[in-house]
Amino acid sequence: MNKKPNVAIVGATGMVGHAFLKVLEERNFPVKDIRLLASGRSKGKKIKFCGNDFKVEELVKGSFKDIDIALFSAGAAISKEFAPLAVKAGAVVVDNSSAFRMDPGVPLVVPEVNPKAIQRHKGIIANPNCSTIQMVVVLKPLHDAARIKRIVVSSYQSASGWGKEAVDQLWAETEQIIKSRIQHPGSSIKVDGVKKVLPAQIAFNVIPQIDVFLPNRYTKEEMKMVNETRKIMEDDSIKITATCVRVGVFISHAEAVNIETEKKLTPEEATEILRHSAGVEVIDDISKEKYPLPIDAAGKDASFVGRIRADESVENGLNLWIVSDNLRKGAALNAVQIAELLIK
Ligand SMILES: NC(=O)c1ccc[n+]([C@@H]2O[C@H](COP(=O)([O-])OP(=O)(O)OC[C@H]3O[C@@H](n4cnc5c(N)ncnc54)[C@H](OP(=O)(O)O)[C@@H]3O)[C@@H](O)[C@H]2O)c1
Incomplete structure (x- = not known):
């Protein structure tokens, strides 16, 4: 994995999407470039990240070119359709939805609890339910x-x-x-x-x-x-x-x-x-x-x-x-x- 990855956020305009940007910024996550993705309704909206304005792009099949890490949070249906495409394009997906959590081939990870499970990933890692x-x-x-x-x-x-x-x-x-x-x-x-x-x-x-x-x-x-x-x-x-x-x-x-x-x-x-x-x-x-x-x-x-x-x-x-x-x-x-x- 690239030490300074290109990151895509799917659902960047949502509650979790906003929290993603804040947490990445606060923790100085070494982002090389960021791509903000949401529905067509949000296309062109500007969102600030690390002091710069980024335009929201509409999520489409080709959205993941050159992306190393894709953080998904736009619901299970979107994850089911687009996460495999992101993996095919070479990204590792961290998925916030319930789409893959109980899939035996997908690790479900809380870093303080089972960090080693991450090593078994085949492109998708599931983030558990908030509660x-x-x-x-x-x-x-x-x-x-x-x-x-x-x-x-x-x-x-x-x-x-x-x-x-x-x-x-x-x-x-x-x-x-x-x-x-x-x-x-x-x-x-x-x-x-x-x-x-x-x-x-x-x-x-x-x-x-x-x-x-x-x-x-x-x-x-x-x-x-x-x-x-x-x-x-x-x-x-x-x-x-x-x-x-x-x-x-x-x-x-x-x-x-x-x-x-x-x-x-x-x-x-x-x-x-x-x-x-x-x-x-x-x-x-x-x-x-x-x-x-x-x-x-x-x-x-x-x-x-x-x-x-x-x-x-x-x-x-x-x-x-x-x-x-x-x-x-x-x-x-x-x-x-x-x-x-x-x-x-
Ligand atoms: N809220 C939580 O505490 C929490 C915790 C854990 C996991 N999650 C999971 O995170 C996901 C999002 O939650 P949220 O609370 O952020 O929801 P939200 O505030 O309703 O935001 C939904 C996001 O998904 C995008 N979206 C909707 N339809 C889309 C489409 N067809 N194509 C591309 N993007 C689309 C929205 O874009 P537009 O603005 O363009 O509509 C928006 O960015 C859900 O899967 C949820 O289960 C949420």
């Missing part, structure tokens, strides 16, 4: 110390996790409610001219559905957490169940995570392990009412963890509260860390 990434960064060191037997996770996920249209929906509904001062008991509000992309009103609300329902009555997001966690932790024996919930928050996902371990781990031992774990930051001082919050995690890189306490209903159990910026560690940062491993 999975922040959880496994915290759980892997505990798994290594005490072997996790079972995980029960409930997520509280922000609107930006569903892209810019969901953020627009949250803004518009919030403005309308504040303007009218109506709490709309019993009925959702409708905002003219704004596409409702989430299944219900998200402002001042909580929706127990992320993505579509599957035949087993779970949502696709919940099953992503189950299947991706096992693949990344390289342990199919871990039992996992998830409930994924959308909340009226702009950025950062939060998760209440309960684990049962084979070996006993006290909250103090777990805290000590996590204080020394890469990508993890412990914020856990209940005497000062300090714990991770989505508003504090937004714009930051770590998986923040707090409220570490024993699950007193079982012999070897812990409860944790994990929060991270879904656009950064949950998407762009993790992908850029993978790209850094590629050029190392």
Whole structure:
């Protein structure tokens, strides 16, 4: 791999696309040249990167000539169609969508957890789902110390996790409610001219559905957490169940995570392990009412963890509260860390 690669960003105008540019810039990623790709709707738009204006190009079959690394974040359908073309043109693809994550031939990588998996790539490396990434960064060191037997996770996920249209929906509904001062008991509000992309009103609300329902009555997001966690932790024996919930928050996902371990781990031992774990930051001082919050995690890189306490209903159990910026560690940062491993 070229030490100073030509980089393409597919979905450069989206929430994750913007985060990609910010993270590449902040980390001084050695970009030789950058190509910003999006739909025909964005063709010609100017976006700043490292002080210079770059014009957005429409994604077409020939977009990947001379590209070394292609960072994809424009949805699974686009990845399925264009990632193989990028690979054929000689690029390595780091894909943010769900298109290839469970493909046995495609590594699913979180650099703090399974960096070696990258070596098995045949052109495509998958970036896991945002809610999975922040959880496994915290759980892997505990798994290594005490072997996790079972995980029960409930997520509280922000609107930006569903892209810019969901953020627009949250803004518009919030403005309308504040303007009218109506709490709309019993009925959702409708905002003219704004596409409702989430299944219900998200402002001042909580929706127990992320993505579509599957035949087993779970949502696709919940099953992503189950299947991706096992693949990344390289342990199919871990039992996992998830409930994924959308909340009226702009950025950062939060998760209440309960684990049962084979070996006993006290909250103090777990805290000590996590204080020394890469990508993890412990914020856990209940005497000062300090714990991770989505508003504090937004714009930051770590998986923040707090409220570490024993699950007193079982012999070897812990409860944790994990929060991270879904656009950064949950998407762009993790992908850029993978790209850094590629050029190392
Ligand atoms: N948001 C998150 O927290 C998160 C986390 C992990 C993974 N992801 C994944 O990242 C992807 C994008 O998410 P996002 O939040 O950035 O969504 P978004 O804000 O809605 O942006 C979507 C991007 O895809 C582009 N796009 C749409 N249709 C296209 C087409 N036909 N050809 C080329 N480009 C097209 C859009 O370009 P236009 O502006 O031209 O329409 C835009 O740049 C999804 O696969 C999502 O699952 C998101």
